[in-house]
Amino acid sequence: MTTRLPSTAPLILIIEDEVDIAEILDAYFQREGFRTLHCDNGQWGLQMLRQRRPDLVMLDIRMPGQNGIDVLQAIRAEGRTPVIMLTALTDDVNKLLSLRLGADDYISKPFNPAEVVARVHAVLRRSLAPSEAPEERLHLGKLVVDQGSHSAFVMDDDGTATQLPLTLTEFRLLAFLMRKPRRCMTRLELIEGCLPESDALDRVIDSHLSKLRRKLSDAGCGQLIETVRGVGYRLWPDR
The missing domain is CATH 3.40.50.2300 (Response regulator)
Incomplete structure (x- = not known):
């Protein structure tokens, strides 16, 4: 129909x-x-x-x-x-x-x-919705997040870019964490920053981040996202 x-x-x-x-x-x-x-x-x-x-x-x-x-x-x-x-x-x-x-x-x-x-x-x-900063790119080691195209990719040593197969929510979480690396974000901050209109619970954020971690690890980025027990998550590029 x-x-x-x-x-x-x-x-x-x-x-x-x-x-x-x-x-x-x-x-x-x-x-x-x-x-x-x-x-x-x-x-x-x-x-x-x-x-x-x-x-x-x-x-x-x-x-x-x-x-x-x-x-x-x-x-x-x-x-x-x-x-x-x-x-x-x-x-x-x-x-x-x-x-x-x-x-x-x-x-x-x-x-x-x-x-x-x-x-x-x-x-x-x-x-x-268009990104607030359509040309802005966030860099962290070999990881690049392009906010204009809503894409994230990993740069190999030879300059080859491999795009990460992220969902929209995973992309928003990764970009949110990359804007302030090493800062611990509470689950509430992540929900308000990435899912503001949703009634998502803490365990929903945990599920999205679990899959995001796996995709980053599969792409050779290691364990970039660190759990801070009892608080939330942070991006720790030196791990």
């Missing part, structure tokens, strides 16, 4: 097998001026993602066949399209797994559609 809104309106892909829920989301999004697409399974959803390049994906976890976790992994293997997970599950394990795999937010069913719209606006603001 699509709308006739202007082509410049943000496009949201809804991957949800429950028709009633999909129709409610579609109606609320259209009322807020979004364009929408809907599909009821993960395989079709990935095809629509590649063909239409939506600005954001609403992704249900429990679907027949390819579940939402598998679809999220496929999305993250291909790019950084913002993803909000929809789940009827009440346990934190699946929510945290989604965040570790790169989801930008999650919403539990049953939900208030107006809250869903607000969360979508928040994620889109973070993903579509």
Whole structure:
């Protein structure tokens, strides 16, 4: 299902097998001026993602066949399209797994559609807003963060640049820490600085940073991010 809104309106892909829920989301999004697409399974959803390049994906976890976790992994293997997970599950394990795999937010069913719209606006603001310093680059050893292009990469000894496959939240956390290396940032500071519109908890930040650490380590940057027990995190370039 699509709308006739202007082509410049943000496009949201809804991957949800429950028709009633999909129709409610579609109606609320259209009322807020979004364009929408809907599909009821993960395989079709990935095809629509590649063909239409939506600005954001609403992704249900429990679907027949390819579940939402598998679809999220496929999305993250291909790019950084913002993803909000929809789940009827009440346990934190699946929510945290989604965040570790790169989801930008999650919403539990049953939900208030107006809250869903607000969360979508928040994620889109973070993903579509231009950087305050578009030409500014942050350097730390062989690690470079380009705030203008929202990209981070590692420079090899021969001058080759390898881009880090970061989610938007991971990029924001890394840039936030790099602006003040060696300074310890509390979890609250990280939430307010990188996820200001979210209701994220401390353990959500822990999950994002855990995955960011692993990506930095895999890229040959070692253990740049240090945990300060009982306080928070800091970037320690000499480790």
